[in-house]
Amino acid sequence: MAAQPQQTEGEQGASSGSAAAASAIIPEDPALWGSITESAREEMLCKGLAAFQHWAGKYPASRREEKSGNARSLTNDALTRHLHNGECVPQEWIIYSPSTGEIYCFACKVFSTHHGAFIVGFSDWKHPERITEHDMSAEGQYWKDVLKHVVAVIKFLSERGIPFRGDNEHLGSSHNGNYLGILELLAQFDPFLMDNFQKHGQKGHGSTSYLSSTICEEFIGLMGEKTKQAIATELQRANYFSVIVDSTPDMSHMDQLTFVFRFVSETGKVAERFIGFEPIHSHTGSSLADCVIKMVSDLGLDLSNCRGQAYDNASNMSGKYNGLQAQLKKNKPLIHYIPCAAHSLNLVGVNCVENCCREASQFFYLLQALYAFYSASTHRWNKVFTGNITLTLKSLSSTRWSCRGDSTRALRENYAEIRGALQMLASDNEERQDTRREAAALCNKLGKLETALTDVFWDTVLHRFKLTSNGLQQRDMDLMTAVCLLESWHLHYIAKRAIC
Structure with missing residues (x-):
């Protein structure tokens, strides 16, 4: 290599000298x-x-x-x-x-x-043909190395349930999602990946880069299928199993059936495995039964080895004559049906209170009104739920009735603070008139003795209700323990009523 000419000026000499070095x-x-x-x-x-x-x-x-x-x-x-x-x-x-x-x-x-x-x-x-042979083998190895990076990122995001896509798929964009974003981060420390981005990134449709969402989705599908095969192998080794099925619409309003299989592993532990979602176009018991039979068959399992089925209490699932459980038992009588105990307990709470007791409905309406009032403004919220207060008001769930115990407990522990903040807001002339009027109405309701007594009563009931519901949803829950939980909850309140 030719020697670099020396510069006479200081700054240019330093710059050129470093470049020559x-x-x-x-x-x-x-x-x-x-x-x-x-x-x-x-x-x-x-x-x-x-x-x-x-x-x-x-x-x-x-x-x-x-x-x-x-x-x-x-x-x-x-x-x-x-x-x-x-x-x-x-x-x-x-x-x-x-x-x-x-x-x-x-x-x-x-x-x-x-x-x-x-x-x-x-x-x-x-x-000279060896040159072409090496070209083909080197190209194959090159793309294998690229795919190793891609697969590692997909596994990382999948294991943690992190979303993949962003607003676009442009390299260098801050809105291209976690998938491309992590690959770009790795490229900053990996010259091989950076070189691939520069050569093949953003070349447009038809060019090979293995960075597109299409490749990403293919790998997700392959990994999902591999996971499903591993679960199927576990089930085949266990021989006997139970199915847990529920239907729910996704964000695109497509109805789908959720499949969970329950079995005893080789180590003797109860295991539950989520298999996937299957789109359904009919909610009849016979149609749902066909879907369950197909899923069991696709996993290489024998339906005659199924010993249990668990669903909610909807008529198309639990119906005695035409429900899903009845359709499966027609040919396989050993597939015993057990209704979801947690769902049944939830229905007991809903029907015994909201549909039968007006005073209880009014109390829970007050709880929701308190949450709506305070959560509508950070200014109002911070007047109560700051400092050492850990329990806060929650929005009432229409599907999980036991979660209302969180709100009753928050009101019981912070009753004085919540009512005191309402009094301050009701008398604060700097607040808007509708805010003062609403605060005064809520404060008046909290000032009644029956409201305080009702809160103490429902907090006691719902606290135990929630503990029972959470226990029934444990993965290793068995039938005997579930029955004992329900009976102990029932007997507990019979004893309390007798004492009162």
């Missing part, structure tokens, strides 16, 4: 590279492949051919790959050494730790 680290002749450090590898990638190619019109005989007395040398025809469709594509991965007359694979020379022909130098011009 950097360029002296990496010889342009690949035969002179020797051991490649990480800093040298980064500089090679920054310089780019073209800086080391040394392609020319004619090439002298290589060092190997000169020793053997032959005059063979590299030809430009060897630098081109002829595809089956007749197209000629330059094999840009080839770099040439002027000192030895040999060629190297840039990617293998820079990244590989092996000692193949295209790393130590290739000059067997009698067999």
